[in-house]
Amino acid sequence: MREVGLDGTGPVHSGWAPPGEILIHSEVLRSRPEVTAVVHAHPPAVVAASVAGLPWLPLVGSYDIPAARLAHEGIPVWHRSALVRRRDLAEQMVTCLGARPVVVLRGHGLVAVGEGDPAHAVAQAVTRALAVNSLARTMLAVAATGAPLRAIPDEDIAELPDLGPAFNVSAMWRHLAARAEHEGPPVPLRT
Template sequence: MPATTLARRAFLGGAVAALAAARAFAQSPAPAGPVDPKLLDDLVAANRILADQGVVDGYGHVSVRHPADPQRYLMSRSIAPELVTAADVMEYDLDSTAVEPRGRASYLERFIHGEIYRARPDVRAVVHNHSPSVIPFGVSQVPLKPLYHMSAFLGGGVPVFDIKAAAGQPTDMLVRTPALGRALAQTLGERPVALMRGHGAVVVGDSLPRVVFRSVYTEVNARLQAQAMALGGPVTYLDEEEARRADASVGGTIPRPWELWKKKALAK
């Protein structure tokens, strides 16, 4: 083949690639604006804390709503939570389209976050985890209920999302589409926690410290509830009024464990 033909093909190939890149850039949403470094540090800390507390392992993800634009959220690229740094954080719109991805991979289940933020204007942070102790409560007929004051936020009930019922057919169990994200958000409703059958849980809150607190104590409550039930006798749970009062009291102390967990996790 003549050298001129090869050169022409190489030029055309480069032009096509450049055009595709330009189109992709044009279709990407513009950034919402600068983010306070402290918020990025807290998002990194939230990932590290949940790994340190055994709520997440190589899987799971944490997001926070963008402070400058409620139609955006921040979450790391697809990476193990314990390894997240501020440089890994990406911006997404509520369709879960990445802003300036720069070749970085996104979590397959990012639609969990976008659709919950869309449905719940009150939510400022979201955690998806595969917390081991909650799994049995998502696959059995035994409801997860608060049995001590630290998990009083569970007092309104914990629904279970069944992805097969939502999709109308068997799936790979991953919330990998906006429609499945919407179905999960509908199951969650106005509650702080929903279980996902055969998968894990989603937890929401009005801040990163609160969503981390709830994620940790959902796991702890599930473990303690299973232990209490294994004793064989009746289990006494918090009643509605006890849960309401305890949640109000304990909720004001969240900065205490947050600072402790943060110090421990970031020291590693």
């Protein structure tokens, strides 16, 4: 990670440049003062589900409570597939995101946000992105069978416990950190 200003300026280290789509991050941070972390990723399952126009429904409950809650409360889809390198595009994406914690970028990926203490906010944004990816994989698997996508009933959503951030964010983050430490850094491909 490298720290840069909202305009993408800051100390540039050798061989590194700010991301081309920095406006995704900076415009969310400008428009949502409570947000302290922004994750932008391109999970293939999210891209495929968005291109297929699958509805973001709470298909499962206790299997993935965070994904069920995100879907039940609504996952907006920004219907542009453009690289977000202009402020007007970033502003459109932010408008679509609204006050929600995630937005799917059709044919592109997703944006997830976290609030509060920066360390917690990064973990929160990452785990939200992972929940959307998990939901996308489930949606694609169900769609591949030819069966219709059906949301679980509201009464089942009401039965899902609010396990709070200690479980939904912290436990998942510890799991991811332990896994990364165990697996080590990725091995570069040799050509």
